[in-house]
Amino acid sequence: MAEPALQLRALTKRFGATTAVDEIDLAVAQGEFVTLLGPSGCGKTTTLNLIAGFLTPDGGEIHLAGKSVGSRPPFERDLGIVFQDYALFPHMTVAENVGFGLKMRGLDSKEIERRVGEALAMVHLPGLGARRPLQMSGGQRQRVALARALVIRPAMLLLDEPLSNLDLKLREEMRIEISNLQRRLGIATVFVTHDQGEALTMSDRIAVMRNGRIEQIGAPADIYERPATRFVAGFIGAINMQPAVVSSASSDGYARLETPAGPALARLPTGFGAGVKTTLTVRPERLRLGAAAPENAVAWPATVEHVVYLGARREVRLRLADGSAAIAEVTNDGSGGRAAGEKVTAWFKPDDAWVIPENASD
Amino acid sequence: MKQRSWPWVALTIAVAAIYVFIVGPILITTAVSFNATNRSYFPPQGFSLRWWADVFQPQWVQPLLFSLELATLTCVLATAFGLPLAFALHRYDFPGKALIRALVMGPLILPTLVTGIALLQFLTIVGLGSWIGYGALLVGHVVICLPFSVRTVAISLHTIPPNVEAAAGSLGARPWSVLRHITLPLLIPGIFAGMAFAFIHSFTDVNLSLFIARPGERPITVTILSFLEYGFAPTLAALSIISLLIPLALVAILGRFIGIGNFLFEEQGRG
Numbered sequence: 001m002a003e004p005a006l007q008l009r010a011l012t013k014r015f016g017a018t019t020a021v022d023e024i025d026l027a028v029a030q031g032e033f034v035t036l037l038g039p040s041g042c043g044k045t046t047t048l049n050l051i052a053g054f055l056t057p058d059g060g061e062i063h064l065a066g067k068s069v070g071s072r073p074p075f076e077r078d079l080g081i082v083f084q085d086y087a088l089f090p091h092m093t094v095a096e097n098v099g100f101g102l103k104m105r106g107l108d109s110k111e112i113e114r115r116v117g118e119a120l121a122m123v124h125l126p127g128l129g130a131r132r133p134l135q136m137s138g139g140q141r142q143r144v145a146l147a148r149a150l151v152i153r154p155a156m157l158l159l160d161e162p163l164s165n166l167d168l169k170l171r172e173e174m175r176i177e178i179s180n181l182q183r184r185l186g187i188a189t190v191f192v193t194h195d196q197g198e199a200l201t202m203s204d205r206i207a208v209m210r211n212g213r214i215e216q217i218g219a220p221a222d223i224y225e226r227p228a229t230r231f232v233a234g235f236i237g238a239i240n241m242q243p244a245v246v247s248s249a250s251s252d253g254y255a256r257l258e259t260p261a262g263p264a265l266a267r268l269p270t271g272f273g274a275g276v277k278t279t280l281t282v283r284p285e286r287l288r289l290g291a292a293a294p295e296n297a298v299a300w301p302a303t304v305e306h307v308v309y310l311g312a313r314r315e316v317r318l319r320l321a322d323g324s325a326a327i328a329e330v331t332n333d334g335s336g337g338r339a340a341g342e343k344v345t346a347w348f349k350p351d352d353a354w355v356i357p358e359n360a361s362d
Numbered sequence: 363m364k365q366r367s368w369p370w371v372a373l374t375i376a377v378a379a380i381y382v383f384i385v386g387p388i389l390i391t392t393a394v395s396f397n398a399t400n401r402s403y404f405p406p407q408g409f410s411l412r413w414w415a416d417v418f419q420p421q422w423v424q425p426l427l428f429s430l431e432l433a434t435l436t437c438v439l440a441t442a443f444g445l446p447l448a449f450a451l452h453r454y455d456f457p458g459k460a461l462i463r464a465l466v467m468g469p470l471i472l473p474t475l476v477t478g479i480a481l482l483q484f485l486t487i488v489g490l491g492s493w494i495g496y497g498a499l500l501v502g503h504v505v506i507c508l509p510f511s512v513r514t515v516a517i518s519l520h521t522i523p524p525n526v527e528a529a530a531g532s533l534g535a536r537p538w539s540v541l542r543h544i545t546l547p548l549l550i551p552g553i554f555a556g557m558a559f560a561f562i563h564s565f566t567d568v569n570l571s572l573f574i575a576r577p578g579e580r581p582i583t584v585t586i587l588s589f590l591e592y593g594f595a596p597t598l599a600a601l602s603i604i605s606l607l608i609p610l611a612l613v614a615i616l617g618r619f620i621g622i623g624n625f626l627f628e629e630q631g632r633g
Contacts, residue, residue, distance in 0.1 A: 054528050074531040081532040087525035091547045100543070101533035152533060 003066035005030050005156050005188030006051065012059035013046050020046040022212035023060065028156075031186040033179070037199040038209035039235070044192045047209075048160055051190060053077050065155055075104075080149030080187075084161040086141045088133035094120070094144050095129030101152035119151035120144075122181070139170045146178070150185065157182065157189040163198060175201055196236045200224060208232045225283075230356055233281050240287060240326045244280040244355065246272050254350055260322035264298045266353035279356040284329035286352035289316060289338065293347035302326065302346040304338045314338075318346055388606065395599035402594050413596040422601060425585040429565055430608070432496075432581060436503040437511075437560035443504065444511025444556060445549075451512065452519045470509040477506055478573035495576035502574055503564045510559035518552025554620045562609040 006028040013021040021043045028034045036044035049055040051062060053074035062070050069077055088097050098119050099112045107115075120126055123143035133141055142162060149157060159178070163171045179202045182189050193199055199206045200220045207217040208231075216228040227233035230241065244257040244264065255268035259280055266280055293299030301321050308315040309332075316338050318326040328346060330338075338344065390404050398408025416422070450456070451463055469477055481502050485493050493501075522545065530540045568583040575584050582605060586598060 052528075052532060054531075074528070075534050075536050077532070078534075079532055081529065083525045083529060085523065085525060087523060087529040089526055089530070089544060090523065100530065100535070104530075104534040104539060148529075148533070 002030050004028055004063075005032070005065060006190065007063040007066075008047075008051075008060065009063070010060035011047070011050060011057055011062060013043075013050055013055060014058050019212050021050065021057075024212075024214055026207060026214065026217070028188050028190060030188055031183075033182055033189045033191065033202060033204045035191045035193060035199040035203040035206045036209055037193055037196065037206050037235075039194060042209040043212040044194075044209050045160060046212075048158055048190060048192045052079055052081055052158055078152075078155045079158055080152060080154035080156070081158045082142075082145045082149050082160065082162045084164060086133075086145040086162075086165075088141055088144055088148070090133060092133075093129060094125070094131045094133065094136070097133065097144055098129070098148045098151050101148065105152065115151055116147075119147040122150070123147045123177075138166050139174065142166065142174060146181070150181070150187075154187070157187050159189065159191040161193055162191075163193070164195070171198075178202065200236070208235060210235075226354055227281070227356060230279055230358060233279075233354075233356060238284050238327055238329075240282045240284065242280045242324070244278050246274050246276045246278060248274055255355070257355070261320040261324060261326075262298075262300045264353065265296075265350040266298075266355050267351060268355050269357065272355075272357065276357070279358060281354045281356060282348045282352060284315070284327040287326065287328040287346055287348050289328050289330060289344045289346055291345065293345050297347040297349055298353070299345050299347040302344055304340055304342040304344060306340055307338055309337075318344070320346070388603075391599045391602050395596050395603060397596045397599075400595065402596050402599060413600045416597045417600045417604065422582075422585070422597070425580050425582040426601075426604070428579060429581040429583070432499060432503060433561045433565040435500060436507050436564040437557040439500070439504045440507040440511045440560040441553060441557050444508055444560075445515055445553065447508070448512045448515035448519060452516050466512050467509050469506045470513075474506055474567060474569035477502065478570035481505075481570070482573045494574055495579050498574045499571060499579075499581075502570045503567065506567065506570060507560035507563050510563060511553075511556035514552045514556035514559065515549060516552075518549045522548050551620055554616050558609075558613055558616050561612060565609060566605075 004027040006026070008024050008026040010023045010025060011021055012019065012023050024043075024047060026034070036047055038044050046055065050057050053069070053072060053076075057070055060070075061068055064077060064079075089100065092100070095113075095116050099116045102112045102115060116129060117126070120129060123146050125140060125143050125147070128136075128140070133144060136144065142165075145162070162178070163174055166174060175198055191198075191202065200223075203220055205217060206220055206223045207214045208223060209215065210231055216223060216232045218226075223232060224236055227236070227239075233239050233241065242259040242261055242264075244259045244266075246268065247256045247258050247263075249255040249268060249272055253267055254265055255272065257264045257266060257268075257278070257280055264280055268278075272278065289302075302318040304316055305319050305325075306317040308317070312332055314330050314332055314337055316328045316330060318328060320326055326346060393406050394402045394404050395413050396409050396411070397403055397406040397413065398410040447462075447466055451459065451466070481498060482494065485491055485498055490498075526548075527540050527544055530544045531537075535543065565581075566583060567581070568587060571581045571584050572587070575581060580588075582601070586601060586605075589595075589598065
């Protein structure tokens with residue numbers, strides 16, 4: 001098997017008393033798109049800066065295509081980087097910006113011109129080479145930054161929250177465009193964001209970070225549907241959580257649980273015996289409402305508190321029997337909404353719940 | 363404009379005051395320089411260019427050229443020292459940084475008169491009395507102009523967009539190339555604004571020069587001052603206009619070609 005494009009081993013960075021990056025291990029395969037996702041201060045940007053060489057690690061190793069680069073300066077690392085604020089050179093034209101890396105590599109001006117033209121066409125800005133970055137819109141600048149990073153045919157692409165300065169519609173467009181470009185070029189990419197939507201739609205794998213550590217790494221569906229910790233579950237999307245105690249684990253992979261809202265049945269990883277404290281989670285779109293629940297479903301009585309109209313969907317805020325809050329998201333399919341104060345049955349199939357092996361008190 | 367609110371009135375008054383007290387005297391001085399009599403009448407009596415012809419006598423041309431040379435050398439030297447100093451003060455932390463900052467910026471607060479007397483005494487005491495004259499003038503002018511170079515370059519450094527230098531590095535530029543292709547070009551307006559300030563400050567200085575200049579090597583300001591003892595001849599009016607036009611022309615040229623206008627009047631626009 002080929003060397004991974006990037007390998008981090010026990011990578012550590014401290015700023016004074018705080019450990020910003022705490023013994024991180026991560027491997028990014030050739031052509032893979034890996035997202036570092038987390039709240040601000042979780043260490044994701046520091047990790048990116050370590051990979052880029054803008055910071056020197058206090059411990060651990062960074063390997064790019066199998067070679068250790070821990071102490072190498074940025075200009076020897078052969079990485080394409082797109083910054084949050086684009087960091088275009090304001091005193092240069094777009095063509096000079098895009099051609100800068102090629103000029104530094106000593107290419108002749110004919111070749112530079114040809115490749116800059118190609119790169120600008122690739123990001124759908126053909127013929128705009130003579131413009132100045134300041135004459136361009138945010139989306140165009142973003143494309144220039146992308147072209148500038150890719151034209152040098154780097155070993156790897158690093159993206160530092162590149163979409164957060166764009167408005168919503170443009171951001172969604174650029175998501176798709178960056179993804180397509182990345183797949184077409186087959187370039188290994190590390191993408192840093194705090195936006196779970198971007199992470200879910202663009203990534204091959206997501207590493208959710210917290211306090212300088214990777215809390216969970218996996219495919220978007222793994223992270224969303226099978227979160228390893230309460231933090232991951234809560235950070236990505238809305239989720240209903242109930243503290244749950246295993247009352248009996250059955251051999252077929254399901255377990256009976258006791259929760260304050262009522263008894264429940266859910267899939268459970270092996271190795272959890274009766275009495276183990278866990279957290280039962282159900283995504284709002286998997287929590288359904290009705291007058292009565294079908295057979296085999298877990299059903300809890302609930303009262304509608306408030307309905308938030310979202311256009312295509314409705315978010316129904318519920319109060320469960322134990323007084324805890326829950327959210328159900330229902331499709332706006334014309335079947336009529338729920339009214340505040342209405343008594344309903346909130347139900348879910350055991351396969352739609354996910355048990356996290358840690359309790360709220362952990 | 364239909365605005366008649368009090369800020370509008372205040373602005374109108376301020377603008378009127380600027381015209382009366384800044385442009386007014388300049389216009390009067392210009393008019394006086396064309397007097398036909400040898401008294402400084404206003405409005406001028408008759409019209410003559412004899413005072414303007416007078417200005418081009420060696421008696422005046424020599425100190426004028428001396429001032430130009432001194433100011434040019436001063437602004438080049440102040441920039442040569444100011445650029446690395448600004449870098450050091452803005453980018454790095456080192457022991458004694460606060461002290462160096464205070465020393466560099468000190469002349470901005472210190473009256474130049476005090477600097478002049480101090481420099482005179484210092485040179486005499488340490489036995490460099492022979493320096494008094496051109497050498498000491500140059501040293502003194504560089505010292506009092508240094509804060510302008512350091513400040514303007516520091517402001518420019520501050521306005522460099524974050525990450526552009528890092529971006530250049532990631533694209534394969536070595537530190538020296540980053541400095542040459544990215545940092546210095548972005549500092550150009552600041553460097554030239556600093557040079558303009560230094561030039562003007564040196565060219566218009568009286569206080570320091572008064573103490574250190576030697577007869578025969580006097581800047582135009584000191585020459586004008588000593589001539590004033592004999593009264594205000596229309597020659598001085600003509601000289602004043604020339605002394606005014608030189609810095610104005612400098613700022614106009616720099617403003618046209620390098621865009622220091624933005625730098626002088628507001629926060630520097632990026633690009």
